[in-house]
Amino acid sequence: MVNFQDGCGKWERENVDKGFYEYQSYFLAAAVIAEFKDCSQADEIATQIVKWGFGYPPEKQKWVKFIKPIEDTAQLALQQTERTKAIAALVQLLQFPNLDNDTRHQAAESLGTIGTGNEKAIAALVQLLNHVYVYTRHQAAKSLRTIGTGNEFAIAALVAALQSTTEDDFIRRVAAESLGTIGTGNEFAIAPLVAVLQSTTVDDFTRRLAAESLKTIHPAALVELPQSTDVSDKRWAAAKIPGRMETFKKVYPRIMETVSSAALDQQLRMMAAGWLETSDPTALVALLQSTDNKYRLWAVVEKLGTIGTGDEFVIAALVELLQSTTVDDFTRRLAAESLVKIGTGNEFAIAALVELLQSTTVDDKTHSQAAESLGKIVQDNKDRSLVVKGLKDYLQFDNNYNLIWKCSQNMAYPDFYQAWHQGKNDEEVGVNQPNLLQCLQAAIDNDAQLSQSIHLICIDTNKFIDPDNPASKIYTKIVKAGCPKCEDGTPKTMADFQSYWELLDTDKCVVLVFHSGSTNTTGGVTYSDVFLNAISKFEGAICFISDSVLTYNTLKVFAPSQSIDEILEWLRKGR
Structure with a gap:
């Protein structure tokens, strides 16, 4: 899994170092080591996943981050891999002195996801509570709330943050709230929360959170407080609104500025569309092509998007607009x-958006919108194949890489491989013989029925010592693949092997695929006539991968460039 090569692109970028399915295979390996904790590669795999998820420090350069879909998927993979290995790798990451604050924040968040009860994870988060960056301290406190239940070390650190006279109110509030989650019954947590309630210098919002935490971990403490401290439910209910309103007021102007601008733009566009007197597609398209008023043009485009669903005429007009050099x-x-x-699902719309994403003259916003639109209108593998084929040579744009990544997550490897190599001649695609076999095995694994009924065994004919009589070689390969041994010993002749083959009793249908091996690049293979004559008399699922037309008509032959779907169809019929 970690060494799988998908044959789809060469990657030498700082932020992309593997093929799309090579990443998928590696992430599967990360999940597998959760079941095989003593695997010799477990530490290496966990470290690599952390590198993809959070970046790495090259020599004398800034911290390098991988492209977002790789980063996001790697961080998800950490939740599935062997937990202690992942935690160790994250803790090691946090020790880098030049780690940027955003990455440190992400690592703290991940520890809060996978580090429940782990002493190393808790210790690392406690250390982060002293970090200079306030949002790092905030995330550390939140993560401790998730993983530090009952942990004295975590409780003590949060108590220290709560009692600090120099700490930000933001952090004290998180500490007060977190103690209500992890400090149940802990006297060391209860006393500081009571002290907050009795304080005359702590703000109302922090006191309310302290009261709520006490209500959770030690309700009696609220009852025992003197009435003079004014901690009645009415006070906390009243404090709840002003406290939150003050927080909201700090960000309100900026929020309203952003929202108002976007809302106003949308409102004006929709109003303009409403001014149009017609909803006839033909009339609107004519107006689209004749108006020189940009506001009216925008209104027409908006309205066509509401009335032209599935209308080829309307779609063609919008496609023409995308391709125009004058707008x-x-x-x-x-x-x-x-x-x-x-x-x-419209092929012309997909092709036009792909073409727009190939352009080097449009701005980044247009690239982003085209990518967003394309991601929403593709429906099936036919659409995804168009995207892969059209954008694979334009991966300098992150939007294009993200789209192909999304396609790879929803396509079987054989389909993706064929789309990637579509347009190349058969000889060029067929030279890499192992790719066909990898594609075939992947397609079987991804098919719910075939994966339960087919046992594929690939046999390299280049390794036959005796081309006329490879019976013992074929038998050995089959037994190594998990089939039962012959009770009469190793077959010495093809006739002996035929008897074994016909009596072979397995849970799955054994399929023999004879191929020329990875060393053959000539495109043609010569098989022994004696061997072909013998194997042609065998019943069952047997085929050859060969460019040559074999003289024995009973033999099933597929070319190296053969469609995977055709081979799968043959397997389904022969089950």
Whole structure:
């Protein structure tokens, strides 16, 4: 799994170092070591997953982060791999002196996901409570709330943050709230919370959180407090609103500025669309092609996106707009948005958006909108194949890489491989013989029925010492693949092997695939006529991968460039 090569691209970028399915295979390996904790590669695999998920420090350079879909998937893989190995790798990551704050924050969040009860994870988070960056301290406190239940070390650290006279109110509130989750019955947690309630210098919001935590971990403490401290439920209910309103007021102007701008733009566009007197697609398309008023143009594009679902005429008009050299990027973005609403699964819309993503002249916003639209309108493997084929040579744009990554997550490897190599001649694709066999095995594994009924055994004919009589070699290969041994010993002749083959009793149908091996690059293979004559008399699922047309018509032959679907169809019929 860790050494799998998918044959789809060469990667030498700082932020991409493997093929799409090579990552998938590695992430599967990470999940596997959760079941095989003593695997000799477990530490290496966990460290590699952390590198992809959080970046790495090259010499004398800034911290390097991998492209977002790799990063996100690697962080998810950490939740599935061997927990102690992952925690150790994350703790080691946090020791790097030049680690940026965002990465440190992400690592603390991951420890809060996988580190429940782990002393190393708790110790690392406690250390982060002293970090200079407030949001790092905040995340450390939140993660301790998740993984530190009953842990004296975690409780003591949160108590220290709560009692600090120099700590930010933001952190004290998280500490008060966290103690209510992990400090049940702990006297060391109860006393500081009571002290907060009795304090005259702590803000109301922090006191309310302290009261709620006490109510959770030691309700009697609230009853025991003197009335003069004014900790009645009414006070905390009243404090709840002003406390939160003050927090909201700090960010309100910035939020309203952003929301108002976006909302106003959308409102004006929709109002403009409403001014149009017609909803006739033909009339609107004519107006689209004749107006020189950009606001009216935008209104037409908006309206076409609401009335033209599945209408080839409308879709064609919007596609033409995407391809126009006389409109601005904003108009292209509107056309891309409208195609999302009306062009799902439409090949022309997909092709136009792919073409837009190939462009080096449009701005980043237009690239992003085209990618977003394309991601929404693809429906099946036919659509995804168009995306892969069209964008595989334009991966300098992150949007394009992200789209192909999404396709790879939803396509069987053989389908993706064929889409990637579509357009190459058969000889060029077929030279890499092992790829066909890898594709075939992957397709079987991904098929719910075939994976339960087919046992594929690939036999390299280049390794036959006796080409006329390879009976013992074939038999050995089959037994090593898990089939039962022959009671009469190793077959010496093809006739003996035929008897063994016909009596072979297994849970799955054994399929023999004879191929020329990875060392053959000539495209043609010569088989012994004696061997072919003998094997042609065998019953069962047997085939050859060969460019040559074999003279024995009873033999099933597939070319190295053969469609995987055709081979699968043959397997289904022969089950």
